Amino acid sequence: MTKSLPIIDISGLASSDPTDRAMVGASIRSACLAHGFFYVTGHGIPDGLIDAVMTETRSLFDLPDAAKDAVDKAQSPCNRGYEQLGGQTLQPGALPDRKEGYYIGEELTARDPRVATGKFNQGPNQWPADLPGFRPTMMAYFGALTTLGDTLMRGMALSLDLPEDYFADFCDQPAATLRLLHYPPAQPDVPDEMGAGAHTDFGGLTMLLQDNVGGLQVRDDDGSWIDAPPIPGAFVVNLGDMIARWTNDTYRSTLHRVINRSGRERYSVPFFYTGQQDHEVACIPTCLAAGETAKYPPITVENHLRAMYDRTYKAASAETKTA
Ligand SMILES: O=C(O)CCC(=O)C(=O)O
Numbered sequence: 001m002t003k004s005l006p007i008i009d010i011s012g013l014a015s016s017d018p019t020d021r022a023m024v025g026a027s028i029r030s031a032c033l034a035h036g037f038f039y040v041t042g043h044g045i046p047d048g049l050i051d052a053v054m055t056e057t058r059s060l061f062d063l064p065d066a067a068k069d070a071v072d073k074a075q076s077p078c079n080r081g082y083e084q085l086g087g088q089t090l091q092p093g094a095l096p097d098r099k100e101g102y103y104i105g106e107e108l109t110a111r112d113p114r115v116a117t118g119k120f121n122q123g124p125n126q127w128p129a130d131l132p133g134f135r136p137t138m139m140a141y142f143g144a145l146t147t148l149g150d151t152l153m154r155g156m157a158l159s160l161d162l163p164e165d166y167f168a169d170f171c172d173q174p175a176a177t178l179r180l181l182h183y184p185p186a187q188p189d190v191p192d193e194m195g196a197g198a199h200t201d202f203g204g205l206t207m208l209l210q211d212n213v214g215g216l217q218v219r220d221d222d223g224s225w226i227d228a229p230p231i232p233g234a235f236v237v238n239l240g241d242m243i244a245r246w247t248n249d250t251y252r253s254t255l256h257r258v259i260n261r262s263g264r265e266r267y268s269v270p271f272f273y274t275g276q277q278d279h280e281v282a283c284i285p286t287c288l289a290a291g292e293t294a295k296y297p298p299i300t301v302e303n304h305l306r307a308m309y310d311r312t313y314k315a316a317s318a319e320t321k322t323a
């Protein structure tokens with residue numbers, strides 16, 4: 001039988017009945033133990049907003065090169081803006097990824113304390129000219145997905161047998177990144193080329209919106225790849241390395257990749273929920289059996305992020321992680 005990832009209806013997290021909430025927590029636990037990847041339905045994000053995000057994403061990548069170069073992320077002090085085709089190599093030693101991208105974060109001015117104190121990658125966005133709907137759509141989506149991240153973290157707390165508000169401080173002014181991606185079809189004469197090479201995400205929770213093309217694959221324990229095809233109305237959620245560290249590797253941050261063999265253009269929109277940068281990530285007590293010790297010392301979210309970026313962007317040849 002073909003393997004597939006679990007689908008979790010999280011609407012129970014909004015229930016006033018604790019039993020409903022606990023049931024969602026139990027489903028999240030099994031999925032995080034088994035794969036670190038699952039689909040989420042019942043999330044409450046309106047279809048109209050999702051459709052608008054996909055429309056604006058296509059319009060952005062349809063812009064002429066000059067318009068995209070005008071908002072190149074090389075110009076941004078906080079990694080916002082356009083990344084050209086082949087600009088990233090997620091799998092060390094592999095060919096550059098056959099994708100182009102665009103980074104968006106919370107829109108913060110220089111006066112915001114997070115910018116003034118030099119927190120990692122905080123500041124203003126770059127916005128493309130001549131796409132009037134782009135900015136309001138992306139900002140509305142950014143807000144909605146931040147709220148979804150807060151909700152999922154309550155589910156994560158329940159899944160770990162913790163008080164439901166255990167992650168409240170982590171979820172207070174969380175850092176997050178919205179990434180728009182365009183994958184042209186794979187080239188038959190370059191069989192080794194991938195849309196996104198195999199990698200793990202390095203932060204907290206990733207919530208992925210994908211169009212109807214498919215191509216995402218998730219590594220299973222036996223080394224095979226499980227397809228994560230689009231399911232209308234569902235997000236794919238996965239855990240980053242910071243959650244694996246936080247849970248003493250009880251939960252998993254799983255390798256995944258994208259190969260677009262459809263012959264069509266593929267668009268996807270991952271949202272990386274990274275959490276409040278001052279928050280300390282110290283082994284969660286319920287993840288230690290009696291007599292067991294923590295594998296990793298405590299670290300702030302910010303220092304974890306910086307360490308991951310150093311490991312990837314400062315590496316001589318390749319990047320291996322995304323946030
Ligand atoms: O496009 C996708 O389906 C996955 C993208 C991804 O894994 C990432 O950006 O980290």
Ligand SMILES: [Fe+2]
Nearest residue numbers: 200201256322
């Ligand atoms: Fe990823």
